[in-house]
Amino acid sequence: MKPVRLAVVGAGAVSERCHLPAAATVAEVAVAVLVDPDLGRARRLAARFGVPHTAPDYRRLPVVVDAAVVATPPALHAPVALHFLRAGAGVLVEKPLALAPAEGEMLQAAAAATGAVLQPAHHLRFASGPRLVKRLLEEGRLGALEAVEGVYGVVFDWPVASGSHFLREQAGGGVVMDNGSHLLDLLLWWVGDAEVVEAADDAWQGVEAEAHLRLRLHGPAGAVPAALTLSWLRHLGRWVRLRGRSLTVEQDLHRWHRVRVWPTGWSPPAPAFAAEPDPVPPRVAAYADQLRAFARAVAGEAPPPPLLPDALRALELIAACYRLRRPLDLPWARPRPAAAPDGAAGPARGAPAGALDSRPVAPAPSPLAAPAG
Amino acid sequence: MRLLVTGATGFIGSRAAEIAAERGYDVAALVHTWPRAARLARLGIPMLPGDLTDRASLRRAMAGRDVVLHCALDGRVPWRHHRRAQAAAMATLLGAAAEAGIRHLVHLSSVAVYGFPPAPDAATEEGRVRYTGHAYADGKIDSERLCLRATRRGEVPATILRPTVVYGPFDPLWAPAILAGLRAGTLVLVDRGEGVCNTCYVDNLVEAMLLAAHRPECAGGIFHVSDAVPQTWRAFVEGLGLALDGYPPPRVLTREEVEQLRRRERPPGSLALLRAFLQDPHTRRALRAIPAVRAAGRVARRLSGTRRRARPSRAGEIDGAAPARQMGRRRRAPQPAPPSLPSSSQTGIWATRVVFSIARARQHLGYAPAVDFEEGIALTTAWARWAGL
DSSP, X not given: OOOEEEXXXXXXXXXXXXXXXXXXXXXXXXXXEEEOSOHHHHHHHHHHHTOSEEESOTTSOSSOOSEEEEOSOGGGHHHHHHHHHHTXXXXXXOSSSOSSHHHHXXXXXXXXXXXXXEEEOOGGGGSHHHHHHHHHHHTTTTOSEEEEEEEEEOOOOOOOXXXXXXXXXXXXXXXXXXXXXXXXXXXXXXXXXEEXXXXXXXXXXXXXXXXEEEEEEEETTEEEEEEEEEESSSOOEEEEEEEESSEEEEEEXXXXXXXXXXXXXXXXXXXXXXXXXXXXXXXXXXXXXXXXXHHHHHTTSSOOOXXXXXXXXXXXXXXXXXXXXXXXXXXXXXXXXXXXXXXXXXXXXXXOOSGGGSOOBOOOOOGGGSOOO | OXXXXXXXXXXXXXXXXXXXHHTTOEEEEEESOGGGOTTXXXXXXXXXXXXXXXXXXXXXXXXXXSEEEEOOOXXXXXXXXXXXXXXXXXXXXXXXXXXXXXXXXXXEOOGGGXXXXXXXXXXXXXXXXXXXXXXXXXXXXHHHHHHHHXXXXXXXXXXXXXXXXXXXXXXXXXXXXXXXXXXXXXXXXXXXXXXXXXXXXXXXXXXXXXXXXXXXXXXXXXXXXXXXXXXXXXXXXXXXHTTSSOOXXXXXXXXXXXXXXXXHTSOOOHHHHHHHHHHSHHHHHHHHTSHHHHHHHHHHHHHHTOOOOOOOOHHHHHHOHHHHHHTTOOOOOOOOOOOOOOOHHHHHHHHOOOOOOOHHIIIIIOOOXXXXXXXXXXXXXXXXXXXXX
C-alpha cells in the first residue's frame, strides 16, 4: 500500500507526544506537513520527527495531502475537519469530535457528501486492555452487568501552552469534555447506549474542574447504573470497574494494557492476580494502531472503524451533562458572604447565576457500593 | 473597583480570585503557568497571560485595572537565586504598575522578614526586619523596600501585608507536609509543640487584602495578618491530624536536640565516604573476585583469629527468620522511620513564642478575622480528606 500523505494540524502536546511519534512507526502513513500558527514550534517538531513541510494555515498547504489529523484546540476541530472533508480528504479528529452535537452532525453530513473518511480519535479503542474488556463483555464472561463505576482524577498537568484549554468557548467545557470524553466513549463501546441521570460539577461561570455524573447504561441485559467521578484537582486514579453477576473487571486507564478480573463479591486481587494481556506496550502503540486503521480506511483497503456513532452520542451525553448540571457540594466551601467590604465593589457583572448560588448536591454514592445481586 | 490578582493559580491567589469573583468584583487573573489554571478556570474571570520577568506583559494585563493584589512568587527560580529574582520581579511589577496607572498595589509579604525565630520586638510591625541569608525571607525584605520606595516617590501607592502561617484548602505547604509526616511517624514536634503557631486561615488573609484594596489612604503601611487567636503548634498539628484515621504519636525534640541531630546529619567527609564504599555489598563482592584480595583477607582473618561469617543458604533466605537464626544471625526488630528533621528556619518558626499583633490591621483596615481556628481546621481537614492527602 502506498503511504497516505498526511497533514497533522496542530503542533500541541498531543501531536508531540502521541500522533507524531506514532506516525513515525507506521509504514502506511507519511506526514507531509505539520500545521500550526506558531511556526517556530511547528518547525522544531517537524525537524525532530522528519516532517518535510510546515505551514501556518491549514487552508493553504504547500503540498497535496490525502488526509489530516486534527489535533487543534477543540473549538477548531469542526472548522478544520470540515475544510478537509469538503476537499475530499479523510480526517482523524482528536476528542471531542466537536463542541456540540450539531457540529458533529455537520461533519457527518460533509463526510457522507464527499465520501471522505471521518474517524474520531479514541486511542483507547486500539489499546489491548479495553479490547480485552470488550471481548469479556461480548462473550458474557462477567455474567449480567450490574453496575459500573469510573474514576478519572489526576491533578491537571497536561503541558498546555495557552489558556484555550480552560475557556468554554475554546474547549467546549472542562473536565467532562476533556476526560469525560474518554470514559463515555469506552462505556458506549463496551455496554451500549447511555443516558444522563444526574450531573453535578464545581464550575461557577467558567469550566468545571470536578464533576460527578450518574448515568443509566442500556446494555443487552437491560439498564445498568453507572457513576463517574472526574477531577482535574485531585489524584483519584484512572480506572473503570464493571461489576457483572459473576465477575468484576477493572480497566486501568493509565496503563492501558492492565486489566484485573476477580469474582464479584471478592476483594479486588493483588497485582499478581492481574490479567495482563501483553507486556507493557510503548505509549504510542495504541496511537499507531489507530493511525494504521485510519490509513487503511483512507486508502480504501478497509472500512473505517465504526467509531462515529458513539462519538456523536458522546457529544449528546456531554451536552446533557451541561444541561442538567447542578452545583457540586464542595466540603470546604463556606457560605457566601453577604456583601463586599464598604459596599464599594458592587456586583460588576450582575448576580452570578452559577454554582455558588443554588442548592448544592452531594456526590453520588457509588453504584458498586450497593450489595451485589 | 477593577482588580488584578497575580499568582492567581497559586494557593492564596486562587482563593483571592474566587472570593473577589463571588463578591462581584470585576477581577482578572494574571496567569503564567497554564497547566496550573484548572482551579482558577472554574470562575470564568478573564485569565491574562503574563510573566513577572516581562514588563510589557504585565503592563498589558494591568491595562484598565485599578488595584493589583500581588500574590505571585516565581516558582521557576532556583532557591539560591530567589532573593534576587523576587526583587527583580517586584521592580518589574512596580514599573509596569506605574506605567499602567495602577492606583493601589496590595503586596503579600511575610512575617519571615523578622528572621527565624523572630525577635520579641516582632510582635508589632515596628519590629526590626533582618536579613538572615534565607533567600525567600531576604527577597521579601527587598520587595517590601521597593514597595515603600515606590509609594514614597508617588509612583505606585502600595500596602504591605505580612501574613503569618497561612493555611486552608489547597494549601501546598503546611497541611501536605504535616499530614505526610504524621502518617509516616516522622514528624518532629519541636519543644513539645508548645511554640506559638500564628495561624492565618486563607479566607481571613483574602479579607484583609480586599480591605486593604479599599483603603488607599493606608498605602505605605505595613500590617500583620493572622487569625484572631494564636494557637500552639501542637494544636495546629493535632487539628490537621483530624483528617487522618489515626497516626503514631509525633516525635518530640527540643530545639537543641534538633540542632544536634542535624549536625550529625552533615554531609559525610571523604574518610566516611571511603568506609561506606568499602562496606557496600557490591564493592565487597567485586573486591572478593580479585584473588589477591581474597588471599589477603584470609591472612588477615588468620592473624586476627576471626572467622568469615557464613552466608545463609538459599533455603535460609527463602524460608526467612528461622533458618537465619540457625545461622547465628540476629534479626533486627523493625526500626521506626527516622525523624524528618526540620530545617533551622523551620525550627525557628516552630519554637517561636512571638504573637504577631493584628491590632494595627484591626484599627486601620477594619480587619476582623471571620473564620476562627475551629472552622478553619474543619474546612481544611474536609478538603484534605477530599483530596486524599
